[in-house]
Amino acid sequence: MEKKSKIGLICSAGGHFAEMLQLWEAFEGYSVFLVTYREKTTVNRKNTYYLGNIVRSPFAFVVGLIKILWIFVKERPDILFSTGSEIAIPSFYFGKFLFGAKLIYLECSAQVYQSSLTGRWVYPITDLFLVQWEPLLNQYGSKAKYVGGLI
Amino acid sequence: MIFVTVGNDFRDFSRLIRKVDSIAPDIPDEIVVQTGYSKYRPKNTRHFDFVPIDSAIEYVRASELVISHAGIGTIILCKEYGIPIIILPRRKKYGEHINDHQMEVAMMLEEKGSANVHVIYEESGLERVIKEVLKNRKRDTPIENIGRANLIRTIREFIERGVKE
Numbered sequence: 001m002e003k004k005s006k007i008g009l010i011c012s013a014g015g016h017f018a019e020m021l022q023l024w025e026a027f028e029g030y031s032v033f034l035v036t037y038r039e040k041t042t043v044n045r046k047n048t049y050y051l052g053n054i055v056r057s058p059f060a061f062v063v064g065l066i067k068i069l070w071i072f073v074k075e076r077p078d079i080l081f082s083t084g085s086e087i088a089i090p091s092f093y094f095g096k097f098l099f100g101a102k103l104i105y106l107e108c109s110a111q112v113y114q115s116s117l118t119g120r121w122v123y124p125i126t127d128l129f130l131v132q133w134e135p136l137l138n139q140y141g142s143k144a145k146y147v148g149g150l151i
Numbered sequence: 152m153i154f155v156t157v158g159n160d161f162r163d164f165s166r167l168i169r170k171v172d173s174i175a176p177d178i179p180d181e182i183v184v185q186t187g188y189s190k191y192r193p194k195n196t197r198h199f200d201f202v203p204i205d206s207a208i209e210y211v212r213a214s215e216l217v218i219s220h221a222g223i224g225t226i227i228l229c230k231e232y233g234i235p236i237i238i239l240p241r242r243k244k245y246g247e248h249i250n251d252h253q254m255e256v257a258m259m260l261e262e263k264g265s266a267n268v269h270v271i272y273e274e275s276g277l278e279r280v281i282k283e284v285l286k287n288r289k290r291d292t293p294i295e296n297i298g299r300a301n302l303i304r305t306i307r308e309f310i311e312r313g314v315k316e
Contacts, residue, residue, distance in 0.1 A: 005313060014159030017204060018224030022231075022299055026306040040201035041159060079313055081306065102313050104306060109223050112255040128309045130302065133259070147305045148298025151226045151260065 007032045008077035008101070010091045011084065012053070013039040016108060019083040022150050023106070026081075033075050035068065035091065055086055065090050069098075077101050084108045084118050092122045104128040107136065109151045115139040153281070154214040155184040155196075156207065157241075158222035164247050165191035167239050170274040171218060172196060178281060183210060216284050218277070221253035221270075226260070229267065233293040235284050237269045237277065 007030050011020045017036060036042050038050035049071050054064035068091050080095045081104040082088035088105065095101035107119045109132040115123075123129055123140055131137060132149030155171050157164040168184055168191045175182050175195035184198040185207065192198060202210070204224075211217055211228045219225040221240040229236040240257040241247035257270045269280050 005310060007310065015223030015227075018227055021204070022227055023303055023306065026303040026310070030310065039159065041204045041207065043203055079310055102309075104309060106302065106306075109227075110252050110256055112252070112259050114250075114252065114255075128306070130305065132298070145305070148301035150296065150299050150302070151223060151230060151256075 005030055005078040006076060008072070008075060008080045008091070008095065009034045010080060010082040010088050011036055012087050013037045013042050015110060016083045016085055017042060019106065019108065019150055023081075023083070033071070033077075035071060035087070037087065051087070054090070065094075069094055072099055079104065082106070082122075084116060086118050088118050089121045092125060096125050102127045105130065107131040109133070109149050111136055113139075152210075152214050153178070153180050153182045153216045153218060154210045155182060155218045156222070156225055157185070157187045157189055157220050158224065159187065159201075160220075160222075160241070160248065161188045162241070162247055162249075163189045163191075164220055164241055165189045166245060166247070166274055167218070167220065168193060170277050174278045174281070177278070178285075180215065180285065185210075215288065216281065218281070220247075221257045221260075223256070226256075226268075230265075230296065231293060233267065235267045235269065237271060237280050237284065239271050239274055239277070 007027050009032055011017050034048040037053050051064045051067050052060045054061045072094055079102045083106050092103050103126045105122050105126045112133045113135050129144045131144055131146050134146050137144055137146055168189055172193035172195050182196040184193050184196050186198050186200050212232050214234055217229050217234055217236045219238055221238050238257050240253035243251045260268050261270045271280055
């Protein structure tokens with residue numbers, strides 16, 4: 001029997017969230033859960049876990065990390081996909097090293113020439129690393145791929 | 152309807168909202184502003200701070216014109232639904248963003264050249280561009296987003312490979 005992958009989708013609010021919605025089709029047929037920030041723009045969604053913004057305070061950061069761990073223990077993701085931003089950093093490191101998840105990262109289309117802090121953090125451990133502008137490729141190693149952008 | 156949005160960023164972008172408010176009396180269309188975290192509250196338009204993203208999508212779809220910062224979410228939606236958009240990038244020098252990446256996005260979009268995307272770099276140009284867009288009142292048929300299709304295919308192939316392993 002074919003194993004059904006569990007996919008964790010990770011993104012902060014705003015443009016990162018909008019990019020996630022644009023790519024929803026990629027996960028059709030799979031069991032998915034979403035981890036995002038609790039904002040007025042993201043409320044009341046199905047299969048969604050909410051965190052306070054982890055960069056708001058050191059306390060929020062620690063609470064957020066514990067919550068991500070708790071979510072992953074419960075959900076056991078096989079694959080994580082993120083459109084950024086920093087919420088991807090602890091999620092990817094936990095996912096890779098504690099749960100053996102495969103990682104897919106899409107650098108936000110706001111990054112035209114400069115890599116993002118999140119991108120630089122997760123690049124070394126990401127299995128499929130995508131950027132949305134060709135000039136950005138030379139900011140990363142040979143693993144980075146450009147196949148097109150959303151905007 | 153004209154929908155105005157300054158995104159989810161916590162930094163103030165009253166510069167755009169104040170300008171929209173000041174020219175609103177001269178615009179025949181209804182204007183709705185999502186003010187976000189910006190402090191300025193328009194006196195001449197309907198406004199709210201935030202609506203859930205699905206409602207924001209409906210506002211965009213129902214609009215004849217969207218006015219926005221160079222935020223990715225709004226730009227994507229306007230592209231998807233073929234809605235004309237006027238973009239005023241947030242600037243670092245005014246404390247509107249952490250850096251000038253919105254300038255880079257705006258310039259890149261301008262370089263790509265789409266009939267529906269209108270970039271302005273100073274708010275003084277806003278009224279003229281609004282009137283030009285409204286005069287033409289044409290909505291593009293949305294074209295297939297090839298970048299999006301490629302991204303979906305690439306991600307899906309990777310996931311399917313993972314399942315087989």
